[in-house]
Structure formats: C-alpha cells, structure tokens
Amino acid sequence: MAIAVLASLSFAACSGAASPPGDIDPLEPTDPAAIEALLSETDRPTVLNVWASWCAPCRSEAPLLRQASAEFTDSVLFIGVDVRDTQDGARSFIAEFDLNGFAHLFDQDGSVPASLGGFGVPLTFFFAPGGDLVHLHSGVIDERTMALQIDELLRR
Amino acid sequence: MEFTLLGSVAVAVVLMYGVLRFEGGRTNAADCTRDVWDALITAAVIGVAVGRLASMIQAGTNPISHPGDILIVRAGVDTVAASVAAVTTYVVLTRSDPWWLADAGAPAALAGLAGWHGGCAVRDTCLGAPSDLPWAVAQAGSTISRHPVEVYAALLLGIAAVLFVWWKRHRPRPGVIAAISVAAAATARWITEPLRPGLGDDLSTWYAGATVLAAAFGAWITFARRSRDATPAEAD
Secondary structure, three states, rough: OOOHHHHHHHHHHHHOOOOOOOHHHEEOOOOHHHHHHHHHOOOOOOOEEEOOOHHHHHHHHHHHHHHHHHOOOOOOOOEEEEOOHHHHOOOOOOOOOOOOOOEEEEEEEOOOOOOOOOOOOOOEEEEEEOOOOEEEOOOOOOHHHHHHHHHHHOOO | OOOHHHHHHHHHHHHHHHOOOHEEEOOOHHHHHHHHHHHHHHHHHHHHHHHHHHHHHHHOOOOOOOOOHHOOOOOOOOOOOHHHHHHHHHHHHOOOHHHHHHHHHHHHHHHHHHHHHHHHHOOOOOOOOOOOOOOOOOOOOOOEOOOHHHHHHHHHHHHHHHHHHHHHHOOOOOOOHHHHHHHHHHHHHHHHHHHOOOOOOOOOHHHHHHHHHHHHHHHHHHHHOOOOOOOOOHOO
C-alpha cells in the first residue's frame, strides 16, 4: 500500500513538468486600456483569470483552468493575466501546469484587476461578448462554479 | 471566499451532532454517542484529506512538494476516493462492534451530508441545470432560472435520515440500517448528479454502482442471515 502511494506521488511529480519554461515565450505586457479593447472586440464569451506564480491558491485552481479551457476551446475565450510577477516565474508556472492552451498577459503593477473591480489573487472574471462583466469570482474557483458561470455565459 | 466552506461544514456538524444527541438513549445506547461522534468526525476528516490528495495527484500536483495545497480543498476533492476512505476509516474505528456501531452512526452521517448540501446557501452554490419549474430560481443578475439542485440533495438525504431514525425503533437486524444508508446516499447523488453543472467526467456510474452494491448487501444481511438463523424445521 505504502509503495503504491509513493509510486503515485512519484508519477504525479513527473507529470508536473509538461514542457520546459524555455519553450514558453515571454508574456506580452498589458494594461487596463488594452484589456478593455480586447474584451470589446471579441465576439465570444470570455473567462479572464488573474493569477501569479507566487500565489498558492492559484496553483490549486490551475488544473481546473486547463481542463475548462480545453473543454470550451471553441466557444469561450480564456485569458490569463499574471500580476506582480516575474517573467521567469510566469513561464515556469505556465509550463508546470501546461497552461499554454490559452493566452497569458503580463500585468506588472496589477492595474488590470483593479480597473475591473477585483482585489487580490486569484480572481476569475466572466464577460459576455462585447465585454460586459457578468460575474466576478474572488478566491479559488471550484469546478461547479466554473461550469455554472460558463453555462450562464453561453446561454445569454 | 474560502471561509464560506466553513459555513457549510458548520451546518453539517451541527445537524450530525443534533441527530446523534437525539438518538442517544432512544434508538442508540445512551453511552455510545461520544464514540460514534469521534468516529464520524475522524472518518469525515480523513475522507476529505484522502479525496483532496487523490484530486491533486490526478491533476498532476505533487502533495509532497506542495503540502500547503492540500488545505485548499475548494480546488477539488475526489468524491469516490473520499467516500471509500471515510467508510473504511469508520469501519476500522468501530471494529469492536462494527454492525451495531455502523447503524448507530448512519442516520447522523446522512444528516451531516444533508447539512453539507444545504450549506450551499452559505456558499451561494445551490444552482444547477436550467429549468422552467415553478420553484426554479435564477442567480443574481441573471434571467436563467435553474434547479436548486443542492437543496434537492439536502432534502433527499434529510428525509432518509428521518426515515432511518424511525426505522431503528423497529429493531432491524444489525447492519441493515448502515447498508441501506449507503445505498440512500449514493441514490441521492445519482439522482441529483445529472442536474449539477460540471466539467469532464460523469460520476453517475459510480453512484449507481454504489447504490446497487449497498442495497444488495443490505438485502443479504436481512434475508440470507435470517434464513441461516432459522431452525431446520422452520426453514423447511
């Protein structure tokens, strides 16, 4: 039993490094005006997740984001915004959790979530097509909440 | 916020303890309340921990290198692993008299589960699939009415808990209440799971399997052992 548990943990550790950070391009800097323009131009619902590599709760919800973005890749636009972080930390985080299935932007001073009315990390914003904010979830998001809010976006 | 989970836990714990206190001296022996309570709480904590570890491993996160992540249970708890671990822990802790103590804790465990689901009101997570039924409700700012699916689960489990407390007054064979309680919990989940929002895997098959196994086990305890206990003359 103990051997099986240790083997499982070893496999989990091995599977954590999906791709080396060197394969991840540096994140493009962004600001509130650029995000507003991006949201207003898209014709798809958007899920915008605010994260940082130093944020432990962000680590916990990262696998859920990967799963949700893969499942709704054609119908929902996923955007990650890395705040108050370093480029190396951001790239390592993306590589570790295999989050390169959607775009991530770099917000050095954390002005993007503040301009949208959010505080702290992690945050998950749900926008209707055109950029209207439908829901803001503060803290770690769970599968039920993620699925429910995406369903709300898709039925509008 | 994370603290809303504690609200659901508080509702569950209060209901579980209330049922145990009610049963003490009535349908349970008066001096067993503390032992059953300790076993139930320990089983619940170990169940959640094992479920969280299983969820982390499935997601590719190493619990040894990131032990702090284990505490962030909102990020995911594997229900099947948690259920198996909780039931196993309870059986081990009550091995001195497993059948009787399983029955002693079963209605309280169902009441605790009902409280956990009913605690959705604290977490604002009661809603599920869209519905036009009169009691469907929409979340704030939305026009889409939905099933209050967690309330359904709370009601089903709460009704089951009350029924089993009543049934225990009729002195069923030891183990029957516990087995049928497992079947009832799995059935409640099986009924409500299709109405819940979710990503990826559908766990309904697991719940259906648990329902059938537990119900079959309960039937075996009730009927097969009764036949075995009967005298040869009665059996003929």
